[in-house]
Amino acid sequence: MKLARRLAAASFAAAFMAASAVMAFAQETVVVPTRVVYPGELVTTADIQAVALRRSTAGLPPIAFDHAEVEGKVARRTLLPGRLIALSSLRDAYAVEAGKPVQVQFVQGTLTISAVAVPLQPGSVGDLIRVRNIDSGVVFSGIVMADGTVRVGAT
The missing domain is CATH 3.90.1210.10 (Antifreeze-like/N-acetylneuraminic acid synthase C-terminal domain)
Incomplete structure (x- = not known):
């Protein structure tokens, strides 16, 4: 039981x-x-x-x-x-599309250098992507910013 x-x-x-x-x-x-x-x-x-x-x-x-x-x-x-x-x-969503020219900026203190480059790959905000300078053909890397530009820095 x-x-x-x-x-x-x-x-x-x-x-x-x-x-x-x-x-x-x-x-x-x-x-x-x-x-x-x-x-x-x-x-x-x-x-x-x-x-x-x-x-x-x-x-x-x-x-x-x-x-x-x-x-x-x-x-x-x-x-x-x-x-x-x-x-x-x-x-x-990608902020930068591959092949579409973007503004690239180098900022160091009060010095700002801008150029136009072509991304070799798409990227979202914060992504590290490779871009090619239209004038010189040099390929370098930069970080995609929220405004659609790419920020590069000194190495």
């Missing part, structure tokens, strides 16, 4: 814990695409919606839980409607 009570109590406790775990997952929300977003496309507010999470995220790569994590980013891979968005499937 005691064994039957213990088994009943244990099964009740297990059922309660499972139900509370399911309710905890249901209370979490994630963002999912509302349409197919192809690689290279900018993700906008109209492309995503918040939905209740119906399963555990254990064992999954980091996923997007909030609109702010996704809006304004560019898809690296195809994002399918209703599917979770892995953060590794997104990147920041």
Whole structure:
């Protein structure tokens, strides 16, 4: 009789814990695409919606839980409607495109030298990219700034 009570109590406790775990997952929300977003496309507010999470995220790569994590980013891979968005499937939008001339600045104290160069690779804000000086053909590296310029420094 005691064994039957213990088994009943244990099964009740297990059922309660499972139900509370399911309710905890249901209370979490994630963002999912509302349409197919192809690689290279900018993700906008109209492309995503918040939905209740119906399963555990254990064992999954980091996923997007909030609109702010996704809006304004560019898809690296195809994002399918209703599917979770892995953060590794997104990147920041490029501030500098390869092949489009940019202003390059060297600033040291009060001295500022500007030139025009062509980026050899695209880059987001803060990325170190290689650029080629249009006049001399010299290739050097610089950091992409928020205003779309490239800042170089002395080595």
